Amino acid sequence: MIRFLTAGESHGDKLIGILEGIPSNLKINKGYIDYELSRRQKGYGRSDRMNIESDKVQIVSGLDEKVTTGAPISLVIDNLAKGTNNDDYLQPRPGHADLAGLIKYNQLNAKNILERASARETAMRTAIGAICKIFLSEFGIKIFSHVISISDIESNIDYYKSWSEIDFSLADNSTLRMIDSDAEKIAKERIDFGYEEGFTLGGKVEIIIKNVPIGIGSHIQWDRRLDGKIAQSMMSIPGVKAVEIGLGETIKNYHGNLSNDEIFYSEDKGYYRKTNLAGGIEGGISNGEDIVVRITMKPIPTQQKPLKTVNIITKEETKAFTQRSDVCAVASLSIVAEAMAAISISEAFMEKFSGDSMEEVKRNFINYQNYTDKR
Numbered sequence: 001m002i003r004f005l006t007a008g009e010s011h012g013d014k015l016i017g018i019l020e021g022i023p024s025n026l027k028i029n030k031g032y033i034d035y036e037l038s039r040r041q042k043g044y045g046r047s048d049r050m051n052i053e054s055d056k057v058q059i060v061s062g063l064d065e066k067v068t069t070g071a072p073i074s075l076v077i078d079n080l081a082k083g084t085n086n087d088d089y090l091q092p093r094p095g096h097a098d099l100a101g102l103i104k105y106n107q108l109n110a111k112n113i114l115e116r117a118s119a120r121e122t123a124m125r126t127a128i129g130a131i132c133k134i135f136l137s138e139f140g141i142k143i144f145s146h147v148i149s150i151s152d153i154e155s156n157i158d159y160y161k162s163w164s165e166i167d168f169s170l171a172d173n174s175t176l177r178m179i180d181s182d183a184e185k186i187a188k189e190r191i192d193f194g195y196e197e198g199f200t201l202g203g204k205v206e207i208i209i210k211n212v213p214i215g216i217g218s219h220i221q222w223d224r225r226l227d228g229k230i231a232q233s234m235m236s237i238p239g240v241k242a243v244e245i246g247l248g249e250t251i252k253n254y255h256g257n258l259s260n261d262e263i264f265y266s267e268d269k270g271y272y273r274k275t276n277l278a279g280g281i282e283g284g285i286s287n288g289e290d291i292v293v294r295i296t297m298k299p300i301p302t303q304q305k306p307l308k309t310v311n312i313i314t315k316e317e318t319k320a321f322t323q324r325s326d327v328c329a330v331a332s333l334s335i336v337a338e339a340m341a342a343i344s345i346s347e348a349f350m351e352k353f354s355g356d357s358m359e360e361v362k363r364n365f366i367n368y369q370n371y372t373d374k375r
């Protein structure tokens with residue numbers, strides 16, 4: 001069973017992570033984890049904080065000479081920006097955890113709430129996800145992502161517009177992770193306008209998971225459904241307001257005779273589909289096609305031109321406190337979403353092929369492949 005915990009505050013000393021359930025004898029390349037951390041830091045529209053941080057992971061336990069032992073893997077990332085950048089947290093920001101959190105945890109102000117609610121924590125999830133990506137790559141599973149909209153500016157390239165013929169590596173060449181360079185240019189101008197005018201921008205990300213075998217996840221119980229697992233992991237990323245699998249919400253526009261992926265069979269391919277509107281999951285089970293996930297992020301609530309709120313001591317109307325923040329973090333969301341996808345798929349993968357060592361998991365996987373090849 002794969003599970004993880006994180007700890008740490010946005011401007012505290014360190015972020016901490018514990019990942020349990022990765023089998024023994026998997027070689028971990030720390031350089032790859034650091035590379036994934038650097039991908040998360042690159043987005044156009046991020047705050048100056050990204051110029052201060054240079055995220056690097058330390059692996060403190062669970063490895064023997066770079067190889068997993070099966071014991072919990074514990075990870076540390078240092079925060080370089082220490083101490084908060086505001087000391088007046090009496091005016092909670094609409095849209096943040098501030099007000100509900102300070103009441104729930106009986107705090108004098110919002111400081112301790114926002115310090116933990118901050119998306120800084122996703123740096124650790126990215127590191128944990130990178131280990132899961134290394135694990136999945138042993139079975140040929142690969143995860144890609146790109147930004148398909150910033151605010152209402154849409155990319156002309158997405159899985160369905162392009163019928164999966166996308167060179168995802170191009171997303172890594174764009175600081176907005178947008179493959180459509182015309183859309184990227186307009187989106188950057190809009191972000192610049194956000195900086196000038198003091199507003200923030202949301203957007204949408206597409207995540208594609210390739211080579212997941214048939215049979216991950218299950219229809220037999222609600223919490224084993226793969227789409228449900230993926231949805232929870234995506235929705236848990238700060239700012240995410242919607243998760244779609246496959247065609248998602250636009251599927252309602254199709255009549256039932258056109259909204260399903262017809263089944264074909266050939267000697268060399270076995271069962272196959274000519275379309276993938278379902279996004280690779282049917283009945284909560286992976287069907288062997290690409291898994292397609294889209295997530296929508298709201299504009300970050302911290303505004304440089306603050307919104308109305310109430311001072312929690314005087315109860316008088318005032319303006320929310322402001323602090324350094326991102327104008328647009330959608331490009332970084334794309335990398336965090338890859339990590340969360342890697343964690344959810346690893347979890348469901350281990351539920352199916354469980355084993356304590358990589359050798360055991362591989363034996364189970366190959367046995368199953370031999371079986372499915374004959375179906």
Ligand code: EPS
Nearest residue numbers: 047049050081118119120123324325326
């Ligand atoms: C965040 C606010 C900003 C972001 C931060 C998330 O931090 P600061 O208040 O220090 O400027 O930069 O994101 C990160 C530090 C990160 O590593 O992603 C927030 O309020 O959520």
